[in-house]
Amino acid sequence: MGLTLDRGRYYFVMNVPKHLLGKVLGKSGQPVRQVRQALRTADLSVAKRKAFELEELKRSEWHLLELGEEALAHAKYAAAKKMAESRGFDYVPSDVLLQRTFEENLPRLLAAAGTLSEPTPPEVGEAILGGAQIALPPMRAVFEEFIELTKTRHLRKSDRQRHLWRLPRERAVSNFEKAVPKRARAGIDKITREDALTFRAWWATRIETGETRAETANKDFGHLSQVIRQWCELKGHSNLENPFARLRFDKAIDPLVARPPFSQQWIKDRLLAPGALDGLNIEASDAFLMLINTGLRPSEVLSCPLEDFCLDDPIPFLRVAPHGRELKQRHTAREIPLLGVSLDAAKRIVARGGIQRYRHKATSWSNLVNKYLEINGLKETPAHTAYCLRHYVEDALLTAGIDDRVRADILGHKYKRPAYGVGGGLAFRRDALARIAL
Secondary structure, eight states: OEEEEETTEEEEEEEOOGGGTTTSBOTTSSBOSEEEEEOOOOOHHHHHHHHHHHHHHHHHHHHHHHHOTTSOHHHHHHHHHHHHHHTTOOOOOHHHHTTSOHHHHHHHHHHHHBOSSSBOOHHHHHHHTTOSOOOOOBHHHHHHHHHHHTGGGGTTSOHHHHHHHHHHHHHHHHHHHHHOGGGTTSBGGGOOHHHHHHHHHHHHHHHHTTSSOHHHHHHHHHHHHHHHHHHHHHHTOTTSOOTTTTOOOOGGGOTTSSOOOOOHHHIIIIITSTTTTTTSOHHHHHHHHHHHTTOOOHHHHHTOOGGGEEOSSSSOEEEEOOTTSOOSSGGGOEEEEOOHHHHHHHHHHHHTTSOOTTTTOHHHHHHHHHHHHHHTTOOSSTTOOTTHHHHHHHHHHHHTTOOHHHHHHHHTOOOSSOOOTTTTHHHHHHHHHHTTOO
16 A cells, blocks of 8 residues: 655555455556546645545455455345445345435435546445345354354453363364365354264264264363353344254263272372382472362462462461452362371472463363373273362262261362351361371
């Protein structure tokens, strides 16, 4: 884009992109390599403002021209909408305009016609007069709009949490595009129940061959259903049927969903055996040991800043608080007493300056530790993972006869009955954990 001064007046000049050469026509109706338009001003500041507006308009015109007849219906509609708005009009379909009076439509008609010296390009005139059919975006575009529309719901999440929240939903969209490619570029209003059932059949084949699990497929169905449902609610398309509702497979066919607890004997004899964890780096092994007597989630340990390791208090404890990340639920914020091997591990972590290598990286930590447990024969069964230490603590507390209110306070579970007071505070939790601590 450029400005040129000719006989005291400014002109707008812009080269036609190479891929549109031969398609952009001049006033004579012949292809041009450059557009030139009088700005009718001798004031440079006014010329710059007009040139900026004109450049935006030309780019919109050319984008619409570039789409042509082979464009997606939604892309063409979106370009036409932008074009109409650039000329100061809301986009209104032609059939709606036909129901209005001549006086109401007159400004549009004049803008669509232009003048003898500056006729409106046909593509722009068509957009002003609502010539493009309204069409909903394809699944991929709906997903991106959904992310933008719901971003305020995730302000408390850390960058990594937002990434991990987006990842499975984006994967579900990609899986649908792979399984039902004929609908990959169609508007979501064109996705039928039959298409959704084709997607379900694609997953069923993978489950039957042992390639994946039913729970994995169910997550895809849930994510796609959520994306379409919430997008429709926020964009005013509540009458659109959600084709991905009620597709879930029976969980009973997926035996590996539940995580079993470690037995106390296995923890004593194998996980806490001398040298059992020596092959792990010191931060990974200490984080693992902190789970044994606390029932903490790995992310709760690995996201704690140094100041939340409160080891100088009469009852040493770890404070679970947001600190730049969103907690799983509000009731997960709590203070957990530290005893035995978990207290010893916390002291080593504090001496090193806190969690560093795996800060906010619970997934990386879990992948490393679970692989180590498998390679070194430390998994009690093939279904056991490091997270099963949390299930061990829950079972051990139950076996020890600990009140369900205190168990809920320790594990960060929602307490189903009205919660009065503080449940005995740290002292009660310490005494409860002392009965199972190793």
